[in-house]
Amino acid sequence: MSETVNNDHPRRLVVAIDGPSGSGKSSTSRGVARRLGLAYLDTGAMYRAATWLVLETGVDAADQRAVAELIRTAVFTISQDPTGPTIAINGTDVTQAIREPRVSAAVSAVATNLEVRADLIARQRSLIADASAGIVAEGRDITTVVAPEADVRVLLVADPAARVARRHAELGGVVDNEAVTDQVIRRDRDDATVSQFEAAAPGVSVVDSTHLTLEQVINVICALVDDVVPRAIAGNRGP
Numbered sequence: 671m672s673e674t675v676n677n678d679h680p681r682r683l684v685v686a687i688d689g690p691s692g693s694g695k696s697s698t699s700r701g702v703a704r705r706l707g708l709a710y711l712d713t714g715a716m717y718r719a720a721t722w723l724v725l726e727t728g729v730d731a732a733d734q735r736a737v738a739e740l741i742r743t744a745v746f747t748i749s750q751d752p753t754g755p756t757i758a759i760n761g762t763d764v765t766q767a768i769r770e771p772r773v774s775a776a777v778s779a780v781a782t783n784l785e786v787r788a789d790l791i792a793r794q795r796s797l798i799a800d801a802s803a804g805i806v807a808e809g810r811d812i813t814t815v816v817a818p819e820a821d822v823r824v825l826l827v828a829d830p831a832a833r834v835a836r837r838h839a840e841l842g843g844v845v846d847n848e849a850v851t852d853q854v855i856r857r858d859r860d861d862a863t864v865s866q867f868e869a870a871a872p873g874v875s876v877v878d879s880t881h882l883t884l885e886q887v888i889n890v891i892c893a894l895v896d897d898v899v900p901r902a903i904a905g906n907r908g909p
């Protein structure tokens with residue numbers, strides 16, 4: 671399907687999207703960024719890359735100071751192209767490796783390390799500030815902590831059953847339900863101890879994707895952008 675891209679923005683547009691696991695943040699954010707000609711930042715990928723490094727180096731994930739020190743000195747290299755985002759840490763491309771179940775199982779331990787959070791939040795703010803053509807950034811605390819001043823702030827939600835089913839399908843239906851439920855529901859419970867993504871903060875629009883196709887969700891968010899920054903996408907909607 672061809673898509674019309676508009677990058678003739680009247681000003682630098684920042685779109686912030688938060689939500690629980692499997693709500694569709696990554697797919698939706700990439701679609702919105704593609705349609706509006708914006709960069710794309712997957713902040714979850716940064717926590718995953720940090721976790722990959724912890725596992726790779728054998729640092730004890732429970733040793734919060736050691737983990738924080740390891741990440742503080744790490745170099746992240748991130749491509750913000752929504753058609754093919756990549757991430758490397760200390761020179762190793764981990765774009766695929768960070769999706770492995772061992773990383774998904776361990777990531778909350780790193781993402782709930784408050785020193786690591788402070789470090790990655792600072793890096794994310796700077797990446798957003800440097801995105802000269804504007805950006806769609808997604809995660810758990812973008813609307814509330816990383817970029818509360820974003821032009822458009824969205825909390826993307828979906829019923830837990832839909833989120834587990836989506837993740838199950840994404841993993842080819844071969845991973846047992848208990849493991850998938852752990853990846854989605856248990857991880858949300860742990861992550862929610864440090865970020866507020868279960869209820870919308872004031873000024874944040876809730877979009878429920880349970881009964882919407884991906885295309886419909888992208889349309890809803892582009893319409894929210896249109897409301898806030900009319901010239902950003904006027905006349906440039908994709909099919």
Ligand SMILES: Nc1ncnc2c1ncn2[C@@H]1O[C@H](COP(=O)(O)OP(=O)(O)OP(=O)(O)O)[C@@H](O)[C@H]1O
Nearest residue numbers: 690691692693694695696697836840879882883884
């Ligand atoms: N509106 C939708 N309808 C049906 N399936 C969807 C929809 N949005 C996304 N999906 C599918 O659901 C799965 C999870 O989507 P995605 O990875 O974008 O979610 P996420 O919120 O970024 O998850 P996580 O936070 O765990 O990375 C993917 O397979 C994606 O194709």
Ligand SMILES: Nc1ccn([C@H]2C[C@H](O)[C@@H](COP(=O)(O)O)O2)c(=O)n1
Nearest residue numbers: 713714715717777781809810811861
């Ligand atoms: N801004 C963010 C982004 C992500 N996390 C945590 C939550 C997840 O456990 C992990 C990986 O995210 P995902 O790729 O599943 O979206 O990182 C966070 O705490 N804050």
